[in-house]
Amino acid sequence: MSLNTLKSIARRLRSAYYILRSGTSEPMVDKSNYDWDFYLHQNPDVAASGVDPREHYFQFGRKEGRIAVIPEAGAEGSAEEGSTNYDWDFYLQQYPDVAAAGVDPLKHYFQFGRDEGRIAVLPTLDFIGSPETDFDPARETVLVVSHEASRTGAPILSLNLVRILSKRYNVVALLLGGGALVEAFHEAGAVVAGPCELRHHPIATKLILDKLFARCRFKFALVNSIESRFVLSSLARHFIPSISLLHEFASYTRPRDAFRQALFWSTASVFSARLTLQSALDEYPDLDEKIAHILPQGRCELPFASLDEKSRNAETKRLLDALRPASAPVDTFLVIGAGSVQLRKGVDHFIECASRVLRANPARNFRFVWIGKGFDPDIDVGYSVYLADQIQRAGIERHITFLDDTSELDIVYQQADVLLMTSRLDPLPNVSIDALCEGLPVVCFESTTGIADILAEEDLADACVAGYLDTADMADKLLKLSSDTQLYEDVVSRSLAMAARRFDMDAYVEHLDQLACTLVDRARQEAEDVAEIANANVLRPDFVCSPDRLDQLPDEVLRGYVRAWACGVNQRKPFPGFHPGIYQEQHEPLRVDPLADFIRKGRPQGPWLVPVITPEGGGEKFTSRVKVALHLHVFHPKLLSDLLSRLKHNTVLPDLFISVPSDDLREEVSLQLTGYAGRVVEVLTVPGSGQEIGATLSALGRKMSQGYDIIGHVHTRKLTELEDHSEDEAGYSFLLENLLGGKSGAMADRIISRMQADSTIGMVFPDDPNVMGWGDSRSIAENWAQRLNVESLPEYMVFPVGAMFWARSERLAPLWDLDLQWHYDSSQFEDNVALQAIERLLVLSIACPSSRCAVTNIFGITR
Known part of the structure; x- marks a missing residue:
């Protein structure tokens, strides 16, 4: 017998007992008029007393105005009756999953949400002191955020920040957690907001901070510790400059994206030591070091412990x-x-x-x-x-x-x-x-x-x-x-x-104040840049957003895009064919958002813009005059069928040059190729597992260059990577769809016909929306660049991610001349660093006044 059945029997017995004992003429009420579970949830005093809930309701509860059943959504008066305990609108805002499910929010809360730890009403932000009565109107106001008010390192630093800043500013201390120092923050000169738990309720945090920012106009905010990061996105949305004071190591901070979120939303970040900054750079090499500063904190004054003389004497004796x-x-x-x-x-x-x-x-x-x-x-x-x-x-x-x-x-x-x-x-x-x-x-x-x-x-x-x-x-x-x-x-x-020179708290706060003042103009400029880009309406959400963020609202997409280019973390391109990084590098020093500057200056032409080939529109017809070869490097035969099926969408039938990593796979791959309608020229074994591009540029390069106008290169991923990493699978599908086609139609035909019609296009590859630099591959690339007569390596460029592309064979000649012989030495590719270098050098090697790259893009397909 189920628990619910037992409950139902118990309720019926209680009702029968009540009627027999009291002789009441009150009619029996069904579930629609009376709910025992709800009544006990709603009235914990009744539950604690152990009395019969139905008897309590009819004898006392009704007269006291208590409710005995969950009100119907939208029922007249229901919101007012429960307004102190739950808020329908807030609950739906706070929990989009409930809103998406279409269920009654109140019923969901009492049946599931309360037990799951959900909150049903916006938490109250209480104040000790009042900005309206306690603040000097002639002073500017600043915000200090502390994750708690305990007698530990970070909260004590926050308290000292308040103590010194309050000498020149009005200060609000926002406490995200409680502790023994709550009153001490007020005594140090701050109006205290909180303690209020915001760390696990992002929507509530946004709503509460919106109210705070409407009440106080802040010049800047000091957000102390990675544990206070939850307020940073709201500060950024309001263009309030923020400095994150980061004392933790990114390498051991969890969740793993905590530091990335803090660095992303902070106007600037101050690390207490070079060691902690290096930890952040190791975890997030794309971080713009211009927004990161090293500043050891000063010596903190410890708050006076509330011990009487007897207790202090006892503590002194214990210690001695x-x-x-x-x-x-x-x-x-x-x-x-x-x-x-x-x-x-x-x-x-x-x-x-x-x-x-x-x-x-x-x-x-x-x-x-x-x-x-x-x-x-x-x-x-x-x-x-x-x-x-x-x-x-x-x-x-x-x-x-x-x-x-x-x-x-x-x-x-x-x-x-x-x-x-x-x-x-x-x-x-x-x-x-x-x-x-x-x-x-x-x-x-x-x-x-x-x-x-x-x-x-x-x-x-x-x-x-x-x-x-x-x-x-x-x-x-x-x-x-x-x-x-x-x-x-x-x-x-x-x-x-040394300590007297280096650990002066007044000097530390003065440095922070000076830095914050420089950020005020930066935040103002960021607001202007956001408005400029919004008015131009140029962002392609399916391109700017990663696949897991496609449900963002337009203003969130825009704000995230500008923030990424301000901090160097999670940078993406705004639309196909434009690279903000190249524009920024060509216009240094640029102290504004590169896209906003590009728009203000009338969208000038330059290397930051490249032609875009899409499935839409007319396009030139492919003719048989152009000779095409395609190199396929096959890690696993099971994935070859997908490549061949994509080729069938096209008119072009390139001659195939196949490489495999072992002799065992040659026969299996050769068997699959028997159904190919074009010509299979060669199936070659290339030892090693990381040499897909190496085979193109060494073992097969010169063979393909003889008699062919255009050469393509694609490869399969390892099957284990596909099974273990969904991002790799999505990225791989993105590349093949752009280069060969499939759902998008005949992309290979469109690419080759465009190259045939425009002799200036030397290479075509998918426009990856992610912005990537050189990373660890720069040192290898610099060595090879000299042999390719490339004078300098730009920081930003468009290049074929995954080293998959279509190119004119004569443009690849400089790479053949390197004679790298990679197929004989697999050790160069164990960590993919050499492959990353070649991906980028492919573009630089074809650069000349008469040659340029083009990119492909398919609407709605991203990575």
């Missing part, structure tokens, strides 16, 4: 007893570590280093103390239990201890001799800045923290920076500091001087 207990010798060298007990902080390295030091100099008195929450071997079986075991097996229990977090870190710095930073990755932790400002030497690993770079720049690396995760080297540096008094005092003196 743990740091330097009475039993410890006076000359004990105290080494501290700090941070939450987690793998990233490298607590295991701290223990290993301690063990090495104690073994190396057992006569010296050392004590190691780790300060931070999370060490609990009884509960934490993922990390703490192994740390405890490590300590026991090393036999250093008497020399190492763990302390919980403390608000009295000044006492710790005063008692310690060295801060040991053993993190695997730690951008620029406040504890290291504080320690240096107190004159405490900081010893760390290279390539793990921005502090290592700063110490190296100050010539302190020999004393304080160990090799990457090299605990033996780190232990050696500790031993030298503990035994060489002169060295120790020198490091202390230089650390103090």
